Amino acid sequence: MKKYSQLKAMAAITKASLRSIFRSPSSVVFGFAFPFIFILVFGFIGNSGGRMTFKVALADNIDTNNILFDAIKHSNEIRIVRFADKESLFESQQSGKIAGIIDIQKNPAGNPPYLFSLKSTTSSNDTWPQLKAFLESLISNVSDRYYKNR
Secondary structure (H helix, E strand, O other): OHHHHHHHHHHHHHHHHHHHHHHOHHHHHHHHHHHHHHHHHHHHOOOOOOOOOEEEEEOOOOOOOOHHHHHHHOOOOEEEOOOOOHHHHHHHHHHOOOOEEEEEEEOOOOOOOEEEEEEOOHHHOOOHHHHHHHHHHHHHHHHHHHOOOO
């Protein structure tokens, strides 16, 4: 019998609290709506769970018949962007829309097998250091996998 009366008292207190909250429009807004909107807005801002995607362009005379290019092409973190002309490439590079221009050439000396370069501008200062670190890691993984006796 005692538990029933305690439950009834708690229900009455809860009902009275909710009634007082819903009487004041400002308490509804700042108690429920504002935190909900705040969580939604700042929840969508971010970098997709920590994974960055880098937009890169390819040099005109890049060697695409090698395992390094295949690793770059199949990477989820790099998106290769193609341009119709050099003016649009230059404009995207100057505005920071692309992180850099990748060039891979076969080494005539043979060791290392490929020469890799990354060209960037100061417009992409916020992305190219991370891209460089990612590419160095990718090159190291390819080198470890395919050139074991280097």
